[in-house]
Amino acid sequence: MPPRKFLGSKNLAGRAKEHSQFLEALKLYESRQYKKSLKTLDTVLKKDSLNIDALALKGLDLLSLGEKKDAENYVKNAISKIQSIGASAICCHVLGIYMRSTQNYAEAIKWFQTSLDNGSANQQIYRDLATLQSQIGDFKGALASRKTYWESFLGYRSNWTGLAVAQDINGEHEKAIDTLSQFEKLVEGKLGEPELYEHNECLMYKNDIMFRAAGDNKDKLHNVLNHLNEVEKDIFDKYGVLDRKAAIYHKLGDSKLASKYIRMLIQRNPDDFQFYGRLEEALGIQNDNEKREILYGNLQKFYPRSDPPKFIPLTFIDDKSKLEAKFADYVIAQLKRGVPATFGNVKPLYRSRSEFVPISDKVVNEFFQQVDPYKDPVSYVWTCYYLAQHYLYVKDFSKAESFINKAIESTPTLVEFYILKGRILKAIGKLDEAAEWLEEGRKLDLQDRFINTKTVKYLLRANNVDKAVETVSLFTKNDDSVNGVKDLHLVEAAWFIVEQAEAYHRLYLESNKRLHEKLSAVKTQGLVEEDVESQLKELKQLEWSTKKYQGLSLKRFQAVAKMYRQFEDDQLDFHSYCMRKGTPRAYLEMLDWGRRIYGNPMYVRSMKGASQILFQLHDESAESKKEFDETFNGIMKENAKKSKKVNSQLNKHRDEERKACVAYSESEDKDVFGLELISSQNPLEVFWNEFYKSYATKSSEEARDYVLEFEYQYRTGKLALCLAALNKYAKYHGEKSGLTGAMAITLLLATRESEPFEAIAQKVAFKGCESIKDLPVAERDNQEFDWCSFFTEHYEQDLPSLLFLYKHEPRQGETYKALILNQISTVRPQHQMQVLQYQL
Amino acid sequence: MSRDIVSLDNVYANRLGTFVKLTNSILPVQYPDSFFQEIVQNKNGKETSFAQLAFYSEVAVGAVKAKLIANKKGGILPHGMYIEVLAVLEHYSGKGIGTKLLEYVESEAKKHYQHALYVHVASDNVRAITWYKKRGFEQDGDVLLDYYKNTTGSANALVLKKTF
Known part of the structure; x- marks a missing residue:
């Protein structure tokens, strides 16, 4: 201190x-x-x-x-x-x-x-202080600093704006409005042209605060409205004004005026779905399908080229024949024009109303019968494309393939068809073939970045990292590097880095498996006399690949996490910049964004990927590791001379390999393969510091992944926190959910005396288990108890929960395995293969 | 829309793949890679090779490749422009795409003071022969036996010629 x-x-x-x-x-x-x-x-x-x-x-x-x-x-x-x-x-x-x-x-x-x-x-320190306090989320402190600074420098608008924003964030709405009003009075009539923009933003911001503070209070809402009318002439954001007016009238219950303003919004942008929903609400007809139909019928006439008026009725019409006719109108018109995204447009309907699947099947197939490919080839091929996607959706892969083949045969120059062909093959699990088709499509136009990116992704899915890097490097800056990996880190191309991380992880799992198989074969049978060298080479190569792939995978996952920390840090400048530029509304949006970044799917995906590696490193017992090392080193020692020779052979390529994997400049990062990262003595600490801390402390309660929380705390030995995670999970996903059951069983069994957890933690967790409904706590120490049957009887079994139990309950592993095999028989071949290859 | 639904464009290096794809999927003959490379490699600065892609509703559906032929040493081939490839996807035939490609070749020939077009057609390709004859081509000389090497169709060819 x-x-x-x-x-x-x-x-x-x-x-x-x-x-x-x-x-x-x-x-x-x-x-x-x-x-x-x-x-x-x-x-x-x-x-x-x-x-x-x-x-x-x-x-x-x-x-x-x-x-x-x-x-x-x-x-x-x-x-x-x-x-x-x-x-x-x-x-x-x-x-x-x-x-x-x-x-x-x-x-x-x-x-x-x-x-x-x-x-x-x-006094400048106060400004810096306010910035830093805002950055770490100490808004109370920031308010005090802003205020002191404002008192010393009253002549700058940014200080007034900053103060108002700080007051607003701290819930002092009236004071914030006051601050803004005072400044308005001060500058009245003295504003020059360049200040008009920030002035307009601040006026609208004041209205924002007033609107938020008004709640449903009618008098206050009238005030907000009066204010808005007063300043409307000075406000540039006309859309914002209409939006606000519509919202105020809606809250006031004036459906006529509310709908009037919403209609004006629709006129400005008839393709925005949200306005239509709001219009229904304003008119109070969101539950009256008959009136809705009439409404959309009229809107269609007004906006014949817009999608929403045609699409929305499909989401609520119940009458089957009418629905079919409407659907046909909607889809066939697009297919006739040859709209590539037709299937994409109706896919939400497949999901929300499964009755559309047979309707679509019928309608589009009938249409397809009468399209003449010679007369209207464009319509023909896009209908084939639609049907291929349709059959892919319903998992009829052979039909899907036959339709996409028809499309390619007719028009082999459309890249979309190659992508879909690849997607279908991917779904069947033919990952290499899928990548080849993407490559075929890519050759049609080498400067098409989209297909380049897609091809790279498919190559990575097929674990063909080298080819993927080579392909992606066609579009990157490779000035001081042999390939684009470094540039992709610089430009924060998370899509590539995370896919590469996952590919490396799969490669790690594969080579690890092969390494152990090979090693145990050598251990039991010994080396074959005449071929010692090549066998040593294979072993060494496998050992190296295993390490390298694991390290690189973690390294890449970490790179994604780093990017998000950078995003968070990037906010720093804006705490003062937005005040100077007079953009408080954009500033508040940024803060909101900043609060949610660690819940972003890409971050979560990387974090979970990393957890697999780090948890495994934690779980690997020191003994099995020692045993492995002894066997491996033993074999090498026995053949020391040859082993040395092999080493020098392999080392020749090391430098090239290293160059191909460089992600950061060498001065900043020497651990190119991530080997230091995976040799950490405390993998859980790495997980906490590099990935989990930001997520656990900064993502919202509902959005958090409690299974991950359980897995993490289980390994740190904090069973009480596991219990908390379990309860939270049950709260959000139901008490009968498969994972609720899987976690409950795992937790209960962790409280047995034989388990290496702290006694007090076990006691607390056991107490918690007693209050879980149906959980037979009395059977805890019964070695013969069939937990698997208990699970299947009481919980909704699904793949994640079965995999969870398979990993945590090795005693009944085979039984769970059988259930898993049964479970995956209904999923796509692609997912089946993933489970079989990498999970079991 | 006032814009024509059929349009032509140059074959840029990046889109050479489209040209290859079209040629290989329409024609029974398999060409070597060097044949396609000619399009993007401008030898000694002189324009002797011409190629275009045809687009129908912005989708590439047709291709043409032609070259000027000289007769300095009195070879078998006379003066003029020789059409090496002229192909349109089957489903897009009869839409004026081939005609447009042919017009392009003819205008390029005129620009280079040539007044004859030549093309080889497989002797069993009745459709193509009719198509060319309809557009002013006439048979020139006898049938060439075993002209095509790498083909799944007939190996015999005839020469068609148009003068203007």
Whole structure:
């Protein structure tokens, strides 16, 4: 902790010269002459090696020169001395800047605060403080800082806006409105052309706050409306005004005016679905299908080229023959025009109303019968394309394939057909063939980035990483690298990195399996005399690939997580920028986005991928690892001479391999293969720090993955937290859900004495288990009890829950395996293969 | 729409694959890779080879490749423009696409002061022969026996010629 009080330099007089030298160095720092600044500081430190100011500034200079390690040492040195001597305001400020530059925002806040407490007269610190407090989510603190800063500099709009935003975030709506109004009065009549935009944004922002604060209070809503009418002429966002008016009238219950404004919105953009729903609500007819039909009939006449009026009736009409006719109108018109996305347009209907599947089958097949490919080839091929997608959806793969073949035969130059052909093959599990078809399509137009990207994805799914990298590199900057991997990291191409991570993981699983098979074969049968060298080579190669793929996989998953941390950090500049530019509405949207980034599917996917690797590393017992090493090294030792020869052969390629995997510049990252990452002594800690912490602390309660939470806490040994995760999961997914049961059984069995958990944790968890409905806690210690039957009788068995139990309950593993095999017989061959190859 | 539903465009290097795909899927003859590379490799700066893709409703459905032939050394081939490939996908025939491609070749020939077009057609390809004859071509000389090497169709060919 930094001291609260400035103790001052005891012999200031004696150090006056040094102090002025320090100030000189500070100036040099400010003008970015870091090397000169360092030189000056060194003369100070020569005379007075305890000069904390100089130590701290030297740290900052070094950091600016990119010497992170040295910088850290100097700063640490300075801080340790402060404990006893105390620090000047300037020194604290310098340390604060250092902490901010190293992304240590909480510390930076502390030092800035101390600098102010120690008598710094530099009011700018408050602005920096507000920025940092906003970044770490301390909005209360930010409000105080903004206010102080505002008091010192009343002449800037950004300070008023900043204050109002801070008040708004803290729920002080009235005060925020007041702040904005006061400023409006101050500038009345003095606004120049360039300020009009920010002024309009702030006016609308004020209306936003008023609207939010009004709730359903009618008087207040009238006020909001009056305000809106007053400022309407100055507001640029005409769409926003209409939107707001519609919302206010709707809340006031004035359906006539509400619908009037919504209709104006529809007129502006008749393709936006949300307006139609709001129109129904405003008219109060959302439950009256007859009226809805009439409404959409009229809207269709008004907007004949728009999709929503035609599409929405399909979601609610009940009468079967009418529905079929409407559907036919909708689909056939598009097929006649040859709209590629026709199936994509109706797919939501397949999902929400399964009765459409047979209707579509009938309608489109009938249409297909009468299309003449010679007369209307465009319509013909796109209908084939539609039907191929339809049959893929209903899992009739051979029909799907025959239709897509028809399309390709007719018009082999349309790339969409190759993509769909690939998709169908992928669904059947023919991943290599699928990638080949994508490649075939890619050749049609080499500058089509979309098909390039798709091909890369399919190649990665087929575990063909080298070809994928080669292909993707056609579109990347490869200036200082042999391929595009580095560039793809730089441009944050998460889609590629995550697919590559998953491909590496699959390759790891495969080579690991082969390695163990080979090793145990050698162990039992010994090496074949005449072929020792090639066998040693195979073993070594496998051992290396296993390590490499596992490391690379984790490394890539980590890269995605890094990107999201960067996204979070990127917000920093906007806490002041948005105030200066007068865009508080966009700012609030950004904050909202920032709160949700760790729940983003891409982040979650990477985190879960990483969890598989790290949990496995944790689960691998030290014994089995030792046993493996002993056998492996034993074999190598026995054939030391040949082994050495093989080594040098393999090492030749190492450097090339390394070059192909480089993701960051070498100065920043030496662990190209991620080998350090996987050799961590504490994989759970890596998981927490690199992936789980941000997710666990920053994603919303409903969105969180409680199975992952369970798996994590189970391994940390915190059974009470497992129980909490289980309860949460049951709350959101139901008590009968398969995973609820799987977790309950796993937890209960973890409380047995034989299990290596802490006794107190076991007791707490057992108590919790007692209150789980139907769970036969009394059978816990019964070695013969059939938990599998209990599970299938009481819970909805599904694939995830069976896999969960298969992994956690090896005693009945075979029984679960049988159930899993039964379960996957109904899923796509692609998923079947995945489970068989990588999960069992 | 005022725009014509059929349009022609150059064969750019990136789209060479489309040209190859069309030729290989329409014609029974298999051409070597070098044949296609000629299109994008402009030898010694002189324009002697011409190729276009035809689009129907913005989908590539037809292709043409032709070259100027000189007769400096008194070879078998006379002066003029020789059509190496002229092909349209089956489902898109009868829509004026081939005609447009032929017009292109003819205009290029005229630009280069040539007044004759030549083309080889497999002797059993009645449809093509009729098609060319309808557009002013006439048989030139006798049937060439075993002209095509890598083909699934007839190996014999005739030469058709049009002068203007």
